[in-house]
Amino acid sequence: MAHSLPKLHNAMWPGLVGKEEGTENPPISLDRMLELTAQANVNGTRFDGIDYFLFLPHTDPDASDDELRQIADKIASHGFAVGSLVAPVWPGTVGDSAMGDEESRKKFLTAVEKACRIARIFNEHGVRKYGVIRIDSAEFGVEKWREDAQANTKKIAATFREAAKIAEDNGERLAAEGEICWAGMHSWRDMLNLLEEVGMPQSLGFQADLAHTYLYLMGYNAPEHALLxxxxxxxxxxxxYKKMTDALRPWTIDFHVAQNDGTVHGTGSHDKTGKHCPADDPNGKLDIVKCAGYWLEGAADRGIEHICWDGxxxxxxxxETESTWNTILGKMIEVRDAHGWDS
Known part of the structure; x- marks a missing residue:
């Protein structure tokens, strides 16, 4: 059955994350990512919008209001809405580790403030009417976290609470990305512990990605929490899968459709992360449509209005291959037809 919601978005950050100048995979410009997204067409259905990483070379987090309005105009010219935004919390962008020293945590909060400012400008422009601001602990790897897991989780939670208050003051919600490379967020159990420690479900929830959460099942960075x-x-x-999603679904306010082949992959500074695969990858471990249903149950009640593909x-x-995007869009349509709803 065809549904009008959730809206179907494509992520822009696959043009940036893991890309390095001077290699076979340099960064892909925002203009080109928008063009590739706009070209996708499955029996007349197109992507409704994009989700967006707020960092160079796509966006200067300190861009002027006028520059940001021009970006909003560019996105809108393709008929796209903007959904969720990724705050530049990583070391090397604006932010730094949420479990670091006082200066690092201050940088993290500054990144959230900058993301909220950009969100406000996009909202006022009209190109953005829904979505959240995505964060993570910005601590790559779990080794340092393990030195004092309980204390470090409390430190991350304290930073997240301050960030959530900033988001609240700006009419935004934060979603913490569940991924095995982020300290304190690297297993389903540790992620749940962190969300409960923050204890602000109205302002800070969970961002579930099919590829990353598959590796939660296997306990890749936390064998003691393996379910499979x-x-x-x-x-x-x-x-x-039911045990994991039953635990995390009530917190889930942002959702990425993806495929995973059961391996870990990373390039550049972004290493040891769940491998995203093509929607039709013959080695894919996931029944994408069925798995999506576990996360999307009750999604409208949690304020979800769109879903996003993450490649x-x-x-x-x-x-750069047109068929890649048509295959992805086709799978997104299947997810919406199976689990969507109407406004």
Missing amino acids: KEGDSEEAFWDA CMFPNSML
């Missing part, structure tokens, strides 16, 4: 092991039956998989770290040759 290689060779387990299909029945065991769905039992494990982070696809090689440029794949991103």
Whole structure:
């Protein structure tokens, strides 16, 4: 059955994350990512909008109001809305580790403030009417976190609470990205512990990605929290998937459709992360449509109005291929037809 919601978005950051100048996979400009997204067409259905990483070379987090309005005009000229925004919280952008020293945590909060400012300008422009601001702990890897896991989780939570208050004051919600590379967020159990420690569900929730959360099941960076092991039956998989999604779904306010082949992948500074695969990858471990349903149950009640495809770290040759985007869009339509709703 065709539904009008959730709206279907494509992420712009696959043109940036893991890309390096002077390699076979240099950054892809915002203009080109918009063009590639706009070209996708499945029986007359197109992407409704984009989700957007607020950092160079796509966007200067300190761009003037007029420069940001020009970007909004550019996005709108393709008929796109802007949905969720990614705050530039990483070291090397504006921010720094949420479990770092006072100066690092101050930088993290500054990144959230800058994201809220850009969100306000996009909202006032009219190009953005829904979506959240995505954050993570900005602490790559879990080794330092493990030195004092309980204290470090409390430190991240304290930073997140301050960030959530900033978002509240700006009429925004934050979504913490569940991914195995982020300290304190690297397993389903640790992610849940962190969300509960923050304790501000009205302002800070969870951003679920099908590719990343698959590796939560396997306990890649937290074997003690594994729900599944290689060779387990299909029945065991769905039992494990239900346990994980039942725990995290009530917190889920942002959702990425993706595929994973069960391996870990990374390039550049963004290493050891869940591998995103093409929607039709023959090695894909996920029934995308069925898995999406576990996360999207009750999504409208949690304020979700769009879903986004994440093809982070696809090689440029794949991103530049028209059929890649038509296949992705077709799978997104299947997800909406199976689990969507109407306004």
